[in-house]
Amino acid sequence: MIQRTSAALAALLVAAAPVAAAELTCSGALGPDSSEARLIETYGKENVTTGEVPGAEGETMLATTVFPNDEAKSFQVGWWDEERHEQLAWFTVPASDVAPGGVQVGQTVAEVQALNDEPFTLLGFYWDYGGTAGFDSGKLASLPGDCSLSLTFQPTKDLAAGVDDTPVVGDKEVASTEPLLVDLDARVESITMSYPDPNASEEEAGGGEETGGETAQP
Incomplete structure (x- = not known):
């Protein structure tokens, strides 16, 4: 095989391996009203970068990467408003x-x-x-x-x-x-x-599968 x-x-x-980290919450810098500016304020400008990253099926997508040079701490954030880098859609x-x-x-x-x-x-x-x-x-x-x-x-x-x-x-x-x-x-x-999606209509928001509404996925 x-x-x-x-x-x-x-x-x-x-x-x-060490399970000592605190459990993350969907709030603050990782809340739905977050932005690239808030990530910079929280994690430092030198630790935040925005650009094209690999996506599914060989495609690329826009995302903000936090701690890009530290594999253990690094994570990505996507935005509903990709022009302003606001309205957090997802984070890894x-x-x-x-x-x-x-x-x-x-x-x-x-x-x-x-x-x-x-x-x-x-x-x-x-x-x-x-x-x-x-x-x-x-x-x-x-x-x-x-x-x-x-x-x-x-x-x-x-x-x-x-x-x-x-x-x-x-x-x-x-x-x-x-x-x-x-x-x-x-x-x-x-x-x-x-x-x-905070801009989705009530009809659209009620039509998602599994999550109960329309959500973004990387």
Whole structure:
């Protein structure tokens, strides 16, 4: 079987090993009314840069990067108002921090399920959106600050030779209770928090899937 373990995730697991960081909140500089100016005020001008960054499917997108030269602390922020760099749309959670709800890079599917207090679903692996999970029920579906949680899981082990990986590969929903996820030792690789579009109409805001409204995703 082809080796699919993520070296990048292994490095993040090492960085995230000490669980001493305080849990982030969807407020302040990371609240929906934040701006690039507020990030500069909070983290220092030398630690904040805005420009094109890699996105999904080979595309690029505009984002503000905080602590771009420190892998453990670095995170990105996207804006609903990209011209003024205002109205925070989403932010990624650094490997050294804990996301709202207690989620952290390196946690297993079972650990996240325990935090959610019920099973959830994620997408199959090995494509552009592989391992992505959102929450439409459970504790992680209703977080303080009107923010929504999205995770990406990544296998850290290969399945034994001859084991059929069809149930966990490709564009399909996989239950968090799937035993193959344990065999793959799938763990959180990235965490994104997002906010509804403040300019969306009530009809648009009520039409989103999983998060209960229209939210941006990196």
